[in-house]
Amino acid sequence: MNSDKSNKPEFTPTPKDESLVRGFTPTTKRFGVGVYTIEEISEILKVHRTYVASLIAEGKLSALKIGRFYRIREDQLEKLIGGKLVAIMTIDDVAETLKIHRTYVARLIKQKKLKAIRIGKFYRIREDDFNAFLKESEI
Secondary structure (H helix, E strand, O other): OHHHHHHOOOOOOOOHHHHHOOOOOOOEEEOOEEEEEHHHHHHHHOOOHHHHHHHHHOOOOOOEEEOOEEEEEHHHHHHHHOOOOOOEEEHHHHHHHHOOOHHHHHHHHHOOOOOOEEEOOEEEEEHHHHHHHHHHHOO
């Protein structure tokens, strides 16, 4: 009996927070389609899950309703954020990284020097756009 157990590969679960380091891994990635839960979308966009539900209710984010659960396809999320799925930063994240005040980051966004996505009343900065801003700002 022990020899059967030793032939089985060991299962080591990965911590949930590990997927948040760079981008995000969808719940299911089969046949080239990524599907996310409302909770996963709220972690990606750094907003509350009820706000994600309101985006779905307003028709700004398309979702699949399976029973009483909502699932969001990866392409619909990319449509909402205007590009490929990359890490998303808040104004506070950018301010902390650049060691400047958050109001100055907001001013950069309004002056269109830093590209940002507006999701409701919140600004979110894609990592690609932040890196492009840094490259343009070099002397």
